[in-house]
Amino acid sequence: MNAALIHFYSKIETEYKIESYSWNLFTDLDNIPEQDRLLIRYENYALNTFNSNTLRKISAENEQMITYFRQRVETTKNIHLLSKYYHFLLNISKNNSFASKAIEYYQQVLSYYLSIHNQDFQTLHFSKTLGIIISISMRYKIQKESLKKQINNYLYNTTLSSKIKTFIFENIRDCKMFESGELAHYPELCIELSNNDNDSNIKERLLNLAVTFSRKTTNTELFKKANELLGDLEHKKLHPLDDNNIAISHMNEGHYENIINYYKIAGNKDKQSQATRDLEENKKHHKYIKIESKVAVKDAQKVNDLVNECLESFLTNSSEVIILKLCFDNGSLSFPPYEHIKTTTRQQMGKSISHQFFVPKLTDINKNTITISHEQFGEHQFFHIFLQNHTLPFVVELLKRTIEKRKLSYPKLKRTLLKTAFGIPYEISRGVDKIEYNWFSLIDIGLKEFFTQFSNAIKLKPTDWRFTIDFLTPKFEAILREIVQLSGGEITRVKENGDTELRPLEELLNIISIKEIFNEDDLFFFRHTFTKVWLNIRNDVAHGLCKPCDYSLSKAVLVFLCILRLNKITIQFAKNSSTHGTL
Template structure:
């Protein structure tokens, strides 16, 4: 296909009978035509038509083909002649496929006019009625659905031919022009987007979907059951029967999966959710037991990756050599106080994650991704995303902290006693929070006394491990358990000292301690503690990361989960939270 001039391009559009939405070659050949011409006007019109070809309209809205940050292509701003050219093309074009598109683009523009929407509706209707394609062609079924959704939303928005649009679709239910999945998808779209509830229409869709439940297979059965649940709710019917059948469908899928696959977990959870909605107690119990049994066989092997790019490897090695040299110089030249200060002040913690930072590869669209906690339960608050914060902690932060401790212990500058002395003299932990009450009894906390056992056990164990070149997991249990729980106490003490809320009153008049997460989100805390430290604390202690508080408090950690690396991260957190001077205050 080659365009010798714009007229040949216009002729191509008028003769195009393909229902497909995307034609990537057309834009390419328009660019060739424009680039090969010296006429400024022709170049401009070719650029307009390029934008037109690249423009996508889905569910009644403009969807840019390319987006990166604030950059989007194409946008309506590219048409810089007040849409005069597009208006001309909308009037002249006859082919309904393109007449609908020209008019719909104008309807989405600042130059929108009621007539544009009417012309687009009539053109969409003509396009769909005259379309002809094989019912098993999934791509063209999808194109049909996209055009119909645009038509339906437009007809609803201006209340023009809305009844005719719905009537046209209902006639398709008895025929074979579109496949069953396309019928399901359009029915669901109508039910979810119709402006005025239509019980007669919903009953018709209900009867059709229900008739397919006994004969539909696999994914199509799942789709129709989901549709029946939605329609039942619209018609104020009980959807319990369909929830139960949907649960049964999820259980049936287990036969197709290896029992060690994590996808088994996925189907059990979905089945359990449906049985709960159906209030089927017997199947809830059966599925819960089966789920717990399945956890024992789920295979969650790590999949390592190797960097082979020599330039990247060289850069990483140079970075690490510079880091190690810097740490060795600091440890050799500086005092214990300065080394602990380095762990507090140096910017080796990653920046907090933002929504933009957690990226999801397009590859994940092709696979099922799940995030498991330590008990092999699915974490529903997280999807299968790449977490740059976690990667940074494991590949950079921890290595730096380990190097500081190892070199510092070799030099005799990081020891149990030097750390206790630092905490006592240079952090607020050394403040005497104890007092004598009216009964002459000592109240409050001596935090150094409470922290000492954990740190002492840790240093005894890590020194033994260094000498024997081992990692004795059991030896770190007491140290980690103690320090994790003490950290929450320290955070609450810190909150009280700066007059941040630590207790909230419930509606029934009872008091409740504010959760760990809410303590860290208090404005008085976030105004004082740097964002990097807050993110680090959340990573260590909440479900946003290692969730140490929950895992320790509920005994979810097994012996092999305890190690020196966790304790080193905890000590850095301890140093960073303690990096303040506080006046002693007591609640009255």
């Protein structure tokens, strides 16, 4: 056996753990002969998260892999490797006999994480491992009763923390392992654990679990009790009123609405009435920023006619020209220029003194607040109002007409974008494999879903923008990072301890090299849409903060336009090509 391969096996034997980054174990493999790299690829398949698509792609190698991993389970002593090997064998062989072996070693891994659950993120690792065991047990119908007994032993073990029990409850909340009668004691246990814990996050999660379990067991009394306690807990999120911070009363309003709803469900009319009175008193402290806007419209019909004329002129273009206009804008989409935004905002601030008496704060959908400058607040507020009243109605109507006239569709967008920078092939390494891709392949199904939902909107059918926004948002950042790299910018930074990390999106948008590709209008639009200075869609999507009601057509259109605006890199590529003879 090659020395480098022996070193690799030794490395994974001593270092591999299920809930740790395994990609670094597959580096420095240059000295491994080509014939042995196949084995490394097998290991890569087994030790990383495998899904149905991966399994389908590698199905032709199943017999060789089964033989290989049967040998590996005889030689390794690492319980993390053994659990993954047997789980992988179970998936590729469809041999149910591997299920019990997979559970056996996952149980040993579970015990390992349980023994160190008070360290760092080990409770989360314990939870994920338990979830895997439950999924195998449920799918292959094995060890169900013993697993239920084990879970109950954990839940009633007085030496374990409320935190780890919360994760256990969340693992069994949505699975069908327990019958309704077996859940009868859980609502009371969740409430008891919540009462005895000081962590507000854990308390709230436990009370929500109590609500879920009491609903499943039709325990009306505990259902009401848990909701009343949630109302009491929500009280602790209220902020003391401060005349120097106009945001606080608005933040408190959301908490009061939650409190009232909890007490209403609990049937506690006294507390509900008191909270309603407190809400009305809180509203008396609301203050608003008044931005004076005077637009003389002498002839509204004439304005409408001009807008309609502009829209109709779009339709005289070919599909390809329409798509390129959507990409490059150049003033055709009714976006206000940044220079105009900045000038107007400064003029308004010069005429007002209100900004001298408060610090502007933004509250996100999760009730977190950030402080921004008066200039930023004024600029983005102006931009937001203009978008809502002018740009978005214009663009939505434009998309509607071009789609109805069959000037714009997903296949036509795909054909056009593949002729641009989005169609240029790139090559990356994944383990020992070389993968070819282009930027369009990163966004294809997100764009397709955008057109599906927009067509539903045109037909006045129900729409669901969740996939469009959740899928395209991280792809915007992914492509932007590659554009920064291609422009010579750095996408990583070095921390004080010498480690490296990815630069956040806010920093990427300030890198000098991309200002040769995107102008201030583009960068302002990107910041407004994705960063914390306004909509913050990137953060909300990345942290899973959005609820179904937070997804809208307007946000989807903005994300869609930002994706297309990235295509301005095509212009830069064309310049470089004409100058240097290469892209």
